[in-house]
Amino acid sequence: MKLIMHFLLRLFAKLPVKNIILFESMSGFQDNSKALFEEMITQQLDTKYRMIWFVADPEALRYHDYPNVQFMKKSGLTRKSLRYLYYNCVAKYCFYTHETLGYRRDNKQIRFFLTHGTPLKDSRGCFGPTEHHTYILTTSSFSANLRSASLLGGEDKMQILGFPRNDVMFHEEAGTNLFLEEYNYEKLIVWLPTFKRINNSDRMDFGIDMAQDISLMSPEFFQTLNEKLAVTNTLLIIKFHPNQDLRFVSFYDLSHIVTLSNAEMLEEGIDLYALLGKSDALITDFSSVYFDYLLQNKPIGFELGDIANYSSGRGFLVDQPLDYMPGKKIREANDFFKFIEQVATDQDEHVVERAKLCTKMNHYNDNNSAKRIIKFLEMDGISA
Numbered sequence: 001m002k003l004i005m006h007f008l009l010r011l012f013a014k015l016p017v018k019n020i021i022l023f024e025s026m027s028g029f030q031d032n033s034k035a036l037f038e039e040m041i042t043q044q045l046d047t048k049y050r051m052i053w054f055v056a057d058p059e060a061l062r063y064h065d066y067p068n069v070q071f072m073k074k075s076g077l078t079r080k081s082l083r084y085l086y087y088n089c090v091a092k093y094c095f096y097t098h099e100t101l102g103y104r105r106d107n108k109q110i111r112f113f114l115t116h117g118t119p120l121k122d123s124r125g126c127f128g129p130t131e132h133h134t135y136i137l138t139t140s141s142f143s144a145n146l147r148s149a150s151l152l153g154g155e156d157k158m159q160i161l162g163f164p165r166n167d168v169m170f171h172e173e174a175g176t177n178l179f180l181e182e183y184n185y186e187k188l189i190v191w192l193p194t195f196k197r198i199n200n201s202d203r204m205d206f207g208i209d210m211a212q213d214i215s216l217m218s219p220e221f222f223q224t225l226n227e228k229l230a231v232t233n234t235l236l237i238i239k240f241h242p243n244q245d246l247r248f249v250s251f252y253d254l255s256h257i258v259t260l261s262n263a264e265m266l267e268e269g270i271d272l273y274a275l276l277g278k279s280d281a282l283i284t285d286f287s288s289v290y291f292d293y294l295l296q297n298k299p300i301g302f303e304l305g306d307i308a309n310y311s312s313g314r315g316f317l318v319d320q321p322l323d324y325m326p327g328k329k330i331r332e333a334n335d336f337f338k339f340i341e342q343v344a345t346d347q348d349e350h351v352v353e354r355a356k357l358c359t360k361m362n363h364y365n366d367n368n369s370a371k372r373i374i375k376f377l378e379m380d381g382i383s384a
Contacts, residue, residue: 008082009103012089017108019049020091026098028055028266029064029071032114032137033095035164035273039370041066045379052087054101060266093377100132110134110377113157114164117288118143118361120324122315123150130154137373139163140363143291146317161376162362162369166292169277170367175269180278183258185235187344190276191283192239193303221333222254228337229256232344237279239265239272281343283330286321294358295365299348300327301339326353 021040025033037053040046046068055061058071074084085103088094094102094111102111113133127150130136136157138144144158180188229236239260265272273292276282281299284290286307290300302325318324327350328339342348358365364372 005085008085009089012086013104013106015090017092017104018090020087021045021049021051021093022087022091022095022101023051023053024094024096024099024101026116028057028262029053029061030262030266030272031097031116032163032165033097034271035166035168036095036114036370036373039164039167039374040379041069043374045374049092049379052091054084060263093379100128102132112373112377113137115147117163118291119146119150120286120288120291120316120318120321122317124152124317127151130157133157135159137161137163139166139291140361142360143362149317159373159376160363161372162364162366163292164370164373165273166295166362167367167369168271168273169292169296171274171277173271173274176271176274176278179268179270180275183235184233185256186233187235187280188278189234189236189281189283189340189343190239190279191236191303192287192289193285222257224333225336225340226254226256228340232340234340234344236340237275239275281339283336283339286316286325290325290327291357291361294326294354295362297351297354297358299339299343299350300325300354301330301336302327303330303336305331324357326350326357 023033023037025031037051040049040051045051046066049068051066051069053061053069053071054074055071056073058073061071064071072084072087074081088101088103091102092109094100094109095114096112097114097116100111100113102109111132111134113136115137118139130151130153133154134157136147136151136154136159138147138158138160139162140160144155144160148155148158225236233256235256235258237258237260240262260270264270276289276293277296279298281301282290282293283301283303285303290302293300307321322329328335328342330336330339
């Protein structure tokens with residue numbers, strides 16, 4: 001089987017490159033890849049290039065009307081996977097956030113690792129060799145240092161252009177707006193818990209096993225939390241990590257708390273970054289999404305109930321991670337309730353602190369990252 005694969009790769013790699021663009025994202029049709037793709041559609045690059053998305057479930061994207069775009073599923077050594085190998089060898093551009101696309105090893109193919117954010121958590125050993133990438137996307141010089149540390153190299157490939165997904169925080173997005181119109185609220189808070197158990201894996205990112213994977217999550221906590229949210233008419237949306245094994249997460253039918261899985265967001269056409277743009281505050285633990293959210297300069301609550309346990313396990317890329325968390329530190333339920341109250345009453349003690357860190361983490365403070373990537377690659381300069 002492997003011999004057949006290697007033979008086909010050598011054969012396909014001898015073919016000339018074509019005006020084909022490949023996209024991938026672990027989250028599916030989301031993240032940096034989706035935001036960059038949509039800017040390309042806006043600039044009508046789909047009239048010059050054939051665009052192919054590799055996703056887990058192409059059928060789930062049948063409602064998207066892109067005439068010159070194809071959604072494909074990867075599979076085993078079948079006729080469909082032969083097409084996958086072929087496209088990875090002849091595509092001119094490959095954009096991905098997790099699994100590397102593009103199998104040529106000459107200078108005729110651009111393989112752009114858009115990444116899944118700037119790491120604070122120690123993710124060394126989680127990625128493949130950097131020589132597979134032509135470029136690696138980052139947001140600032142300091143962010144590039146963190147990313148190269150996580151990749152164990154690649155400093156010379158870093159391009160400080162900003163994340164396309166951050167552009168979406170400043171845009172109106174129809175699916176997200178339609179979803180939010182279903183609710184009546186004064187304030188909107190988005191909570192993004194980081195996974196501990198991964199789907200179909202024995203891996204845990206924390207040092208101990210727990211019956212439930214999200215700190216503070218218990219029926220009693222949620223009942224009290226919902227009551228406090230109702231008093232201030234605050235809506236809390238909990239968006240689970242796409243890797244989270246939902247068997248270890250309890251759902252609750254409460255008036256002011258909404259839970260969203262990745263599959264539900266795709267089905268509803270909700271964009272996470274558009275949702276963040278509409279929010280009044282963010283709650284996270286140590287997820288790198290808050291580096292992006294700094295561009296909004298809105299309150300951030302850091303749920304740190306597991307930080308000691310995490311530090312003894314996977315750890316961080318910086319010596320003092322708390323110095324990189326400009327916001328309310330939440331270690332117990334009362335801290336959580338206090339943060340909800342502060343957001344509802346517009347109490348914000350960390351404006352200057354957030355702005356200072358934002359300058360360090362984000363060289364650009366605008367919504368033009370996707371445009372910069374397209375201009376950098378001079379993609380409109382190649383005829384179909």
